[in-house]
Amino acid sequence: MSDESLQRLLDAAAKAPRKAVGASPLGLETRVLAEWRTAREDDAPAFLFVFLRRAMIAACFVFLLSAAWSFTRPGVSPTGEEAALLDYQIQMSLNP
């Protein structure tokens, strides 16, 4: 019963006349465009911020890649080999 009467209420509400949407109220268009203009002017620092943030993320990525690459190749360090050889030669010259 309550469902039927609720449906009748909804049907009646759906038939209620609605206010027609006319032209935009005076000043609304100006307000919207003015805010849009202001937001546009504020865009430059925002672009710079976005660019710097992306550059920082890219730099971190490159750093991590290079660190990972150097860890995966621990045995091929010509500088290390040369240092060991020199160290051996020094030791030999001091204690023949």
Place this chain on the structure above:
Amino acid sequence: MVRARQRDEDAARALFLHLYPLVARLVRSHLPRRTSPEDLVQTVFMKVFANLDRFSGTVPLEHWVSRITVNTCLNALAAEKARPELRWADLSEEQTEVLEAVMAAPGDLEPARNLAAREIVEKLLAQLAPPERLVLTLLHLEGRSVAEVQQITGWNVPVIKVRAFRARRRLRKHYENLMSEKSL
């Protein structure tokens, strides 16, 4: 669209004038109690202009703008935390007569009472959660199809049907509570 994206003010004005009736109609249907429709329309247009670059063109512009409008309204409704309970004593004399007429006899109400019926339904809907209120307004008050609701909200069909079912059940509960006060 292209000129507005390039920040041409005349194009932005033309876009505003083209979209205003759509946005205003949606805002008026889903307006929170204490929010000015003009403020909400302005918020919607700022979101539209700020996201013009993201509009891919895969859906019609009107659908895209409808979704922005509906989401803005839902956010505003969600921010309005208090949902006052509707009591019989809150109704006007005309509204109580409408409810008595609805309960008493089957058939349509007199057309002159439709506006009062709408006011009651809006008060009942104000007690529901924003998405439930939205789906019932679109389906029952605006007479839109599920496909249209999908276009406006972006929700898929099962979500719409489940929300509508639950919303209808909650609305009936609020309605029954209101009617039980009348008999006291």
